[in-house]
Amino acid sequence: MIALNLINGRWVEGQSKRFSPSFNPATGEQIGKYVNSDEIDAVLAIEAAKEAFYKSNWAHQPRLRQLVLLEWASRLEQKIEPLAQLLTQENGKVIAQSRGEVLGAVSEIRYYAGLARYIPGNFFEVEPGVYTSILKEPAGVAGLIIPWNAPIVLLIRSLAPAMAAGCASIIKSAPQTTQITAAVLNCLQEVTSLPPGVVNLVSEQGHQVAATLVESNDVDVISFTGSNRTGQKIMAAAAPTMKKLSLELGGKSCCLVFNDVNLSDVASKLVTAAIIISGQQCTAARRILVHESIYEDMKIALKLAVESVKVGFGQDTGMQMGPLIDAAALERVNTEIERSLDSCDEVIVRGGRLGGDLSKGHFISPSLIAHQDDNAFFCQDEIFGPLIVLESFTDEKHAVQKANNTEYGLSASVWTNDGNRSLRIARALRNGTIWINDHNKLIAEAETGGYRKSGLGRLHGFDALIDFTEIKSIYQNVGVV
Numbered sequence: 001m002i003a004l005n006l007i008n009g010r011w012v013e014g015q016s017k018r019f020s021p022s023f024n025p026a027t028g029e030q031i032g033k034y035v036n037s038d039e040i041d042a043v044l045a046i047e048a049a050k051e052a053f054y055k056s057n058w059a060h061q062p063r064l065r066q067l068v069l070l071e072w073a074s075r076l077e078q079k080i081e082p083l084a085q086l087l088t089q090e091n092g093k094v095i096a097q098s099r100g101e102v103l104g105a106v107s108e109i110r111y112y113a114g115l116a117r118y119i120p121g122n123f124f125e126v127e128p129g130v131y132t133s134i135l136k137e138p139a140g141v142a143g144l145i146i147p148w149n150a151p152i153v154l155l156i157r158s159l160a161p162a163m164a165a166g167c168a169s170i171i172k173s174a175p176q177t178t179q180i181t182a183a184v185l186n187c188l189q190e191v192t193s194l195p196p197g198v199v200n201l202v203s204e205q206g207h208q209v210a211a212t213l214v215e216s217n218d219v220d221v222i223s224f225t226g227s228n229r230t231g232q233k234i235m236a237a238a239a240p241t242m243k244k245l246s247l248e249l250g251g252k253s254c255c256l257v258f259n260d261v262n263l264s265d266v267a268s269k270l271v272t273a274a275i276i277i278s279g280q281q282c283t284a285a286r287r288i289l290v291h292e293s294i295y296e297d298m299k300i301a302l303k304l305a306v307e308s309v310k311v312g313f314g315q316d317t318g319m320q321m322g323p324l325i326d327a328a329a330l331e332r333v334n335t336e337i338e339r340s341l342d343s344c345d346e347v348i349v350r351g352g353r354l355g356g357d358l359s360k361g362h363f364i365s366p367s368l369i370a371h372q373d374d375n376a377f378f379c380q381d382e383i384f385g386p387l388i389v390l391e392s393f394t395d396e397k398h399a400v401q402k403a404n405n406t407e408y409g410l411s412a413s414v415w416t417n418d419g420n421r422s423l424r425i426a427r428a429l430r431n432g433t434i435w436i437n438d439h440n441k442l443i444a445e446a447e448t449g450g451y452r453k454s455g456l457g458r459l460h461g462f463d464a465l466i467d468f469t470e471i472k473s474i475y476q477n478v479g480v481v
């Protein structure tokens, strides 16, 4: 498998004709190669996007944009199984999650196909015979920098609203998941009514292409999903150009569990929420805060659920967790978990590296610890792997105070059968998304994004269009008859 760049409607090698290997994280085997581009490829893609934005009718034809999006969704729908298999092969996640990701992407593209035809402005009289029109216009050229953990749905979450709004885009894929990115974009490239240059892909092993997009005066928007460290670098590097920034960053999700729930049912759902993509999801359950009256019982229920997690090859039936994405992630996460196990109040389940058939992949089994001081590094830092921290609280106020003691603000969940309490707690939590008696439910219709250091702007939902549009006010004094 060779993943090429897509520039101005053509699949091309990079100017320097360099390639880097793509790997299967479950076996360590090479599965293909992708273009290791440099700055010149980024500049060519920016030129193509500019040309498409300013010289084609894309920006002014919402009906065309809708048809392109709908046809792309249908083409993806015909390839759900091969795309899901490729996603599992390249990312390692279990096949059920991969199928869900492709289906979610199809649904989201259809959602934005509808919105493409409804981006209304305003027109009103401010004084007799004096009118103001407020137009929402496409922002221009958008650079989309995508992570590897959910490479289809996180690509679509930025690209579909960018296309619906009328932007032309350059995608910078994550090096670990460029094969699946290219396969998803190949289905779009087959849509013959898509003008060349409206969507471009430039892959790389390092960061030169991303840096070129961020620093370019010709790129009007950067939509970045990834870590805080990189998000902060991007914000600083983009400052001289004053471009629009959409930053979807890390999180440290708390789950607040009250004493009126069914313990074993909730424990099993919380563990599922924690081990999603092997704990490599921004919204994964990290801290489980439990009312003190059910703390000991919850500890036993969580221990049973964590110990029964099936870790293995993503394509095998019944697996719940695949490997981490690469050797560097395994080394980093394993070290952070070991440090947490060494310094917590109590180790309930000690996970670790796996041997046998799994020893060539980047596998690690989940760990569960208990700790009371929420200032501990493992209650504060985003550890991007399968570690769960159990804590207790005395009352609602204490629960909220503990959950809000974080620099993040991405998501949280509340578990109770008391309807008033669930809304009271949801109101008090400082997070962009709150789930009640559920977790990790991310849907096309509902805006997601972060408070505080979890980011800037919102993706999903109608408001994602804000990140890809400018507002223009046109004033006209026409007088009166």
Ligand code: NAD
Residues within 6 Å of the ligand: 145, 146, 147, 148, 149, 150, 154, 172, 173, 174, 175, 206, 207, 210, 211, 225, 226, 227, 228, 229, 230, 231, 233, 234, 248, 249, 250, 251, 281, 282, 283, 382, 384, 410, 454, 455
């Ligand atoms: P990352 O920041 O390392 O990489 C994300 C993207 O940025 C990749 O394409 C990468 O190649 C690129 N990149 C890396 N360093 C760069 C640099 N110096 N300059 C420019 N580009 C650079 O993040 P990751 O490890 O791929 O993803 C995991 C992180 O993403 C976690 O922190 C997770 O919480 C976050 N995330 C957030 C959301 C959300 O919706 N808020 C969703 C998924 C992942």
